[in-house]
Amino acid sequence: MVLLLIALASLIGMHNTTPNPAPLPLHIELDAGVLAVRGKNNTQSLNSNLDVQYDFGRNTLKVAGDFLNSSTEGVDSALHWTAGARYENEFIPASRVYxxxxxxxxPFIGYVQRNNEGLGYQYAIHKDSTVFWWAELGYLHSDTNIVRQGDVYENKARFASGATWRFDKTWSLDGGLEYLFNLTYANEDLMSYEFALTNLINSKFAIRTAYIMRHMENPYQGSSYQGTTTLSLVATF
Structure with missing residues (x-):
């Protein structure tokens, strides 16, 4: 009996000291929100976001996209989408090139499609278990198809910064700012900023509310400002 107990204890000890499996290098996050208002004017809104990240060594490949559509009585009142990919390399700790x-x-602020090619440098200003704060400097080349005007080619200097603060086991706050200095045309700078509050339901699902503001110094048409508030269910894999 003593030998049996020693053997069982040894097996349990071996089991407890077995290292946890390494986390998967692939991370997928999908969120979607739908809003329908029925009344004098029926209104519908749909928003979705997809973020995919794959890490290999000091390299990271990201694919991301978002879609927003709002309509009133079947007539679109807002439409915005983004889709793209990004490659990053951490050549020294806290420093990356992308x-x-x-x-x-x-189209509601005047462009049918804009294609952007960029490169730059990212620095992690602060990173620990609760706060991640980063900043980026870069260059962007844009080809914009403007409504009823055709293509316009622009060179831009880019500054961006963002932070994530996990202030509770289930709550986190994200914020980000991007400013594009137009080097080709004066008074054509672009700015956007975003704040998002996320509440974890469990390890896979969360509720997120976000506010996004886009500002165009000299818009092609319509208002210089475009603000959007969303409420979404987020799934993480």
């Missing part, structure tokens, strides 16, 4: 390509569209 290459990206993405397309976007928003």
């Amino acid at each position: 290459l990206d390509y993405y397309s976007e569209a928003d």
